[in-house]
Amino acid sequence: MSYKKITETPSNYDNLEQMDTALLLQNINNEDQKIADAVALVIPEITKLVDALAERFDKGGRLFYIGAGTSGRLGILDASEIPPTFGMPHERVVGIIAGGDTAIRKAVENAEDHKEQAWLDLKKHDINENDVLVGIAASGTTPYVIGGIHKAKEHGILTAGITNNPGSPVAEISDIAIAVNVGPEFLTGSTRMKSGTSQKLVLNMITTALMIKIGRVKGNKMVNMQLSNDKLVDRGTRYIVEALAISYDDAAVLLKKYGSVQEAVNAYEIKKAK
Numbered sequence: 001m002s003y004k005k006i007t008e009t010p011s012n013y014d015n016l017e018q019m020d021t022a023l024l025l026q027n028i029n030n031e032d033q034k035i036a037d038a039v040a041l042v043i044p045e046i047t048k049l050v051d052a053l054a055e056r057f058d059k060g061g062r063l064f065y066i067g068a069g070t071s072g073r074l075g076i077l078d079a080s081e082i083p084p085t086f087g088m089p090h091e092r093v094v095g096i097i098a099g100g101d102t103a104i105r106k107a108v109e110n111a112e113d114h115k116e117q118a119w120l121d122l123k124k125h126d127i128n129e130n131d132v133l134v135g136i137a138a139s140g141t142t143p144y145v146i147g148g149i150h151k152a153k154e155h156g157i158l159t160a161g162i163t164n165n166p167g168s169p170v171a172e173i174s175d176i177a178i179a180v181n182v183g184p185e186f187l188t189g190s191t192r193m194k195s196g197t198s199q200k201l202v203l204n205m206i207t208t209a210l211m212i213k214i215g216r217v218k219g220n221k222m223v224n225m226q227l228s229n230d231k232l233v234d235r236g237t238r239y240i241v242e243a244l245a246i247s248y249d250d251a252a253v254l255l256k257k258y259g260s261v262q263e264a265v266n267a268y269e270i271k272k273a274k
Contacts, residue, residue: 003167007138007191009184016187028193031186035194038182039201045178046205049160052176053132053206054213056158057092063210064127065095066148067136068112070192071162071199072097073104075136078203086216087224087260093207096121098144111144118148129156134206136199137161138191140168140179149173162202164195178202218243223261236261244268 013019013027053063065075076095082088098117099108111117127133133152135145140163149159150173161174164182171177180202182194211217216224221243227233233252239261240251246268254264 003165005139005141005165005168006181006183007164007185007195008189011184011186011188013186028186031183031194032197035182035198035201038180039198039205042178042180042202045160045176046202046209049132049134049176049178050206050209050213052158053210056130056132057210057214059130061130061132062091062125062127063093063207064122064125064131064133065093065136065203066098066118066122066133066145067096068098068103068142068144069107070196071136071138071142071145072099074196074199074203075134076104078200078207082207082211084226084228085222086211087226088211088216091125094125098142112142113144115143115147118144119151122148122152127152127155127157132158132160134160134162135170135174136163136203137168137170138164138195138199140165140170142170145170146173162199164191164198218262218265221261223265225261227255227259240264240268 016024065079067075076097079093079095082093083090097103099111102108103111133149135149137145146169149161149170152159159174160176160178161170162178163170164180165171166179166181171179180198182198185191185193185195187193221239223239225232225236227236233255236255237248237251240254241248243265244251254268255261258264258267
């Protein structure tokens with residue numbers, strides 16, 4: 001092994017069981033405060049990924065996440081939030097976890113050790129060279145993720161790897177390596193903590209920036225969100241009021257007619273210009 005496996009190094013704290021609750025929480029928070037700074041250092045790599053994604057999305061490409069355990073669940077979480085937040089079809093951002101949907105709630109034994117399975121899972125979605133594959137693995141050594149990235153590259157698909165061990169196999173094999181060094185975990189080896197939090201931050205950055213760049217946001221508003229409950233209908237109505245300087249009731253009528261803030265605003269402005 002030619003790299004230091006930071007995710008397995010001993011915690012900066014010891015005798016955790018002897019700490020009172022307040023001290024435990026304070027020390028966890030002390031470690032958490034280091035995460036955003038670590039993410040800031042990989043913004044150049046995230047930038048490359050977002051720009052490449054935007055180019056491919058404009059041509060109908062898709063974003064795929066693969067991972068195992070916490071990493072896989074975080075990919076699925078990010079993917080699942082794209083349709084309600086940005087009104088994109090479910091198949092444009094897809095999260096796949098080792099072990100299948102069962103593994104979202106309950107660990108599936110040895111699922112991450114199958115190096116060929118990720119590509120089999122990806123082929124079910126007809127992944128192709130217009131798409132982008134992002135492998136997520138805190139350790140950077142997960143066979144499921146490594147195997148998926150390797151096969152994707154063989155098929156001319158752009159790959160990125162999100163890991164917390166710089167120099168790890170996932171970082172080395174990926175076209176774009178996003179290696180976030182958050183240091184040792186508060187609880188030694190528990191990558192659901194700082195490593196997982198850093199992954200969530202990076203995923204937020206990737207898809208939010210991507211959706212802005214492909215026109216799913218206007219100003220600072222979610223103008224394509226799905227209007228799936230009263231709270232979101234009210235939010236969308238208020239967005240239209242702000243954008244067009246019309247009454248709340250008139251905005252509500254427009255939103256109901258056109259089904260999205262962006263469509264309502266565009267239709268109103270076109271009609272007004274005639």
